[in-house]
Amino acid sequence: MSLLVGQFLSNLNPSECKVLNKGDFLFKQEDTALYIYVVEAGRICLVRYTTEGNSVRLHTSFCGESFAEAALFSQRYHCNAIADISSRVLCYSKKEILSSLHNNTNESDIFMSLLTNQIQMLRTRLELRNILSANERVLQYLHLQTKPKSSEINLTLPLINIAHELGLAHETFYRALNKLEKEGIIIRQDKKLYFAEK
Amino acid sequence: MSLLVGQFLSNLNPSECKVLNKGDFLFKQEDTALYIYVVEAGRICLVRYTTEGNSVRLHTSFCGESFAEAALFSQRYHCNAIADISSRVLCYSKKEILSSLHNNTNESDIFMSLLTNQIQMLRTRLELRNILSANERVLQYLHLQTKPKSSEINLTLPLINIAHELGLAHETFYRALNKLEKEGIIIRQDKKLYFAEK
DNA sequence: CGAGTCGTTGAACGGAATCAATCGTCGTGG
């Protein structure tokens, strides 16, 4: 879902493509920040180590998503990037991106627009998580995914991934869909979902 | 917690300051987007209405926070802004902000930096929500709030607000703190928290 | 054909929300 920035970067030429085995570090805290990244395959997690040796997972980046964008404006990385599973990441040179942003107002507008959209999406996801009832949370999510002026619900990911995005166990998600269907709120046809007309 | 962009805007001159009673609309879906905003007092919620008349809450902006940043790069607002309680918001002219960003590479760098930091924070908050156990979630949050090279935990907000930020009932949050203290992991002195040294 | 993944359903458990009650503090206005 945070493909936005990733897609912008896809139009540029990556400086490098790194292959990582599970557990490999892509970068470490305090390393000089030279690149920002897009996950091409696998899964990368960002972890911060505190001075007492505790670790906190800050984020997990999935396929197609960008990460470490904040490194564009920071000398050093502020966390560690570790491959959760074997992965492949595209590396984009900060220097090139920055010069492109500086020399081209249009580019920087596009980039800022992607960033603000990203913020919007994250806020919305967070707001969804404030809904405690699984059924209600799923329902609201479905409303958000409905194509404008139609009753078709746009589900790009496998259900199991959507469940994770919603912060639900996949079983709970299936059951919620089931219930919504039984209540006549939605209709399922093979892999597609629709809202029932009243 | 999303004060970042708000603070950037605070350095500019707002075009206007609007006072809203509970339930008042600040703007509506499809209105021409002329301003972006900072909440000076109260609480603003962003709501989208679907074609079938359903409503989905996209975000809630609290005191000090900015919202509708994406409107900078959009002709129209894509949701409604409604005062949750009586509120006061500062309005910043898109035109002025955009021209400032276009004429000054330094300004636009600062702005982009704030946006990427905002994204980072939101991702982290979201990642915390993936931790199911209240105790563990609180513990990880406290680690994140610890001042570098000290064991003091930086809590700016009242506990009850932190509880909400963590997506926990405040009672649950208090109990989690209690448990961490009993387990000898943290120490509480009046309003301050510390990690116990080993 | 078998491994892996997604989708689905059942049963049981645990823990977080909820309701309720109390205390302390702070600010406000009479």
Added chain:
DNA sequence: CCACGACGATTGATTCCGTTCAACGACTCG
């Protein structure tokens, strides 16, 4: 100055529902 109300902090008891574990069918892909 004190009474009052609002709000934050705290603890107890109960309920509910989402997670977890388990098992199975369908499908895809190598």
